[in-house]
Amino acid sequence: MTKRISKYQRFKMMNPIIQFFKFLYLSLKIMVIVAGGHGGTRRVN
């Protein structure tokens, strides 16, 4: 088995306090992408 994720990275990934802030950040970031909307791609002349 090749440990590709270091102990420190794993600590950050699983630490509930760090991850709580990450949760808020990700929720916001996803909302921004959703709120960014969608549309067509074809130009209407």
Add this chain to the structure above:
Amino acid sequence: MAKIVVLGAGISGHVAAAHLRRKLSKEHIVEVVSPNSNYQWIPSNIWVGIGRMKSKSILFPLKPLYKKKHINYKQAKAVAFYPEGDIQLENPYVEVEYVVGEQKGKKEKVTYDYLINATGPKLNFEATEGLNPGQNKTFSVCTYNHAEHAWEGLNALIQQMKQGKKAKILIGTGHAKATCQGAAFEYILNVEQELRRHKVRDMAEITWISNEYQLGDFGMDGMLLSYGGMTMKSHEMVEMIFEDRNIKWILGAGVQKIENGIAHYENLEGEFKTENYDFAMLIPSFSGHGFKAYDKTGNDITEKLFKGFMVVDADYTSKPYEEWTVQDWPETYQNPTYKNIFAPGIAFAPPHSISKPRKSKNGTEIFPAPPRTGMPSGITAKLVADNIIDAIKSGKNELQHKGSMGNMGAACIASAGFGLTSGSGISITTFPIVPDYKTYADTQGRKLGKTFASIGLAGHWLKLALHHAFIYKAKMKPLWWLIPE
């Protein structure tokens, strides 16, 4: 008065019916025809398949909800389309067949002014010989029933491993042109974590088998994404995760036949190989439902409505990968011949795949079909509903609401393990879903800031939060419509 018939009560059919009902006055009829009695939040099937969630937590019965919300509901399946009516009946209609109760087997002509075909995919297990959920040690997590069986199979194997059995687990795609790699990816990571939880991880060899050319293709031609301050390719990220969890992989594999514990596949090198297993979860190919369509005089006009899935405003001209553009992808999901028919979600025929098509040395096509995940399924359903609502209210067929997958972002939170403090999730967002290689020429067709990934406990919380939010929304509880698709 207008009558809108929605075929299918999955993510897109239910979203469309809910928005239509909310925005149209009661003089208009919204009618759902679907063979399923329950609404299911499919993404959480992954957790049912590892025994961490009961299927009752991911479903609820449709009939009482629809009754309460004044949505007509027929538990039936569409069989044939008559978009011009017939010689006896002037109105366009769909022939449906009831699937339960006293009326089972009875056929009925369901007329409409507008038709939304949201019948999703047929889970085409027959396309792979021997691939049948619950048989030959293969399972599926595509429905809650399948997922329950998968957990029974996995749990039985875990008990054997506790007695000292060494086991091989195979998870991935069960057909050369299967899609939905994301679901299989979630399942393999969840199974791996569960084996650790049950302290039998060292008894199992876990292998990913997929028709992808590279890891992390996900049927989306892979992604260049921001990850922890770096820019990384999705195959590098998935490779990192698999190596870290000691998961092996077989790529470019078109599974062709399943025997009891043996998967036969052809790879891109043109070699025919086998892989043994004690438990497999392989996603079948998805196909259209084989619907037929007829004109007023009974002539077969199926090709006007279907190319496997439903024909919509896509550019279906056959052209090489290098010439594909985002403009090929549909914007309104309207059938070009019959303008009162729409097909959001998985029900529409895509113009081509998103991943680069590849053939084995024997000429067999081995590459993922294009995925249409929950978010675009919901968004396209809502925009179809909004266009119909506008047309009914204004009398004009203007199709103001547009949403091409080439100009739409998607968030996909891939569960990587269940547990409030030990769980994990890989949160991936991508914009656009279909890469726009012209606009984002230097970043593999995607906008980097909006295409990112993050791994950790927060991802699990997010996936769990979305589970509750979307079930709340689907139940049409107060202010449900504020929750975006």
